[in-house]
Amino acid sequence: MNHIYKTKKPSKRSKVKIFWVFFLLILVVAGIIILIAHIPDISKNEQKFLKPSKVRIGFAMGTLKEERWFKDRDILIAKAHERGYEVEWVNANENDIEQINQVKYLLGKNINILIIVPNNYEKCSSAINLAKKKGIKVISYDRLVKNSDIDVYVSFNNYKVGELMAKWLLKKVPYGNYVFLLGDPGDYNVQMIKEGYHKVLDLFIQKKQINNILEKYCYNWRKEYAYNYVNNLLEEGKRIDAVLASNDSLAEGAIMALSEKRLAGSVPVTGQDADISACQRIVKGTQLMTVYKPIDKLVDLTLDIVDRLIKGKPLKPNYTINNGYKNVPIFFIDPIGVDKTNINDTVIKDNFHTWDEVYITK
Template sequence: MTRTLFKKSNNLTRKNLLKTTLWLFIFITLLVVVVIYLLYFLKIYNKMHTIVKPSKVVIGFAMGTLKEERWFKDRDILIAKAHEKGYEVEWVNANENDVEQINQVKFLLSKNINILIIVPNNYEKCSSAVNLAKKRGIKVISYDRLVRNSDIDVYVSFNNYKVGELMAKWLIKKVPRGNYAFLLGDPGDYNVQMIKEGYHKVLDPFIKKKQINIALEKYCYNWRKEYAYNYITNLLDQNKRIDAILASNDSLAEGAIMALSEKRLAGIVPVTGQDADISACQRIIKGTQLMTVYKPIDKLVDLTFEIVDRLINNKSLNPPLMLNNGYKNVPTFFLTLSV
């Protein structure tokens, strides 16, 4: 009787144990299923609500012109260095058309660019293009030419005041007295105003003492050498004496030297320039051009990408100076120059 009761009790214990084990297994299984479901749901939720950053930074490069030799260098070097850093570049050229530049910036914005680097064709009219980018939250770098009256984030360039100073110093050493002709670039390029201010800083004391006479001081629209050629030709046809020519770039220098050549004055009247175009260097060797201001484009591009990296990563710029563009004080980076 005792053995029978013990067996029954033992059987009941085993059944209870099996039931408990079964329920425990079911509970654990359900718990695992719930955890897996929650993890999967949270993963999907996070994907839906997380802003996915682009795998590559896309830079928009809006150029005002490709007329001069130097702008081809800027474009090619900038694209090559961007690719080295893993950036993509969408570039456009406005061909000296202000309306087209605005439309091209709209096109770049449609490409979901992260940064806009702009070379304004006109320093005032380009402010509309900058405004379009800023409304989209895109940061803007004004490259080598300043955009006036606009909310640009950075201005990076060579020191164009120094460009004017260097040209004037070379001329004054060569021709301390006489009639000077000044061939300025396009009035819509703010660099021209800086160059003008730079050479006047050096030459005004001589002008006030009447050691130097201004025979000509005119703008060459769109930096076209035809204007330089015509200005110098007209002076010479009027039998006006020209002792020195300050041409604001190598293209204008070429136009002036063409006019001098027709009067057999090439190499006699010193002419300045800037950009170190190959043709200008050849003229210097030949003796028909006095000097050219060399601009290391690769260094300018390197500096630009240092700024791009900081803007992308929201790091402070620590600019060496601030320049007022009529709208605000703009963080400004100038590179040094040489002849």
């Protein structure tokens, strides 16, 4: 016998309960959909807000041999931290291969921008290529990288560095035998300095007022080369009336050789970087002058450019320089010639060195 069951009709009260359950379910689903839809915007806004404090600068230095590079490093790190940036720095110790490996290391640290002081202006191009492949902007700092896709070159006006040295010597020694001690040939600043002093002196050389008795490179900016060049000339009986040394380390080497012949102070010698020992020699009278480069200003300019590159703002340079690959935006700061007449109003006034450091030596 077949049993037929009659479906029980739901009561009015049950219908109300079902309605509210469905209504609440719809509200929950709608809330989840709205939340999911807004999650990208929330994270985007949060990321935008945190971005400045998350920027990581990679600072790849070619050397720390000279005193000035310690100042560049310390000032840049301190000022970058003031702006909320992090800095990862490395030093290649004048090794081209090591500098390439160190750039790889920095890229592995997820840097947002690379500031590089090339050890060699041509060999460094492969390191730049590594950064550009990762979409990293590159600032060539105080030394130009040739034949590479750098975004900007920031430096002191090295043409003017050479001009200042030449003008100081010319005023002191308008006639005579000049010795020119150039820095490392792999540093493009050396070529700029050379062009700068030749611009001032070539006419006098052509007129035979000035005799260029030696013009040579000092590899890796080693003062030993400067010492040997000057010492050899003196041993050969050559008279030296002026020495244009391209930095203070080379000036020191030249003055060491001169002092052995009791000529220190009677032969004017130039330098560059306003190293503490050079400033001491200037007030003592064994070095004629140095070219002071206010590093604080260079660092401020560099970090202003970092700000613009990170935010995608135009740089608006006044000049460009062709580095063999393209016309690169260039920003120069003028250097300052310093001798015993203005050292108090420049190097000491700026607190680059203190009065005690310059005038009181142990």
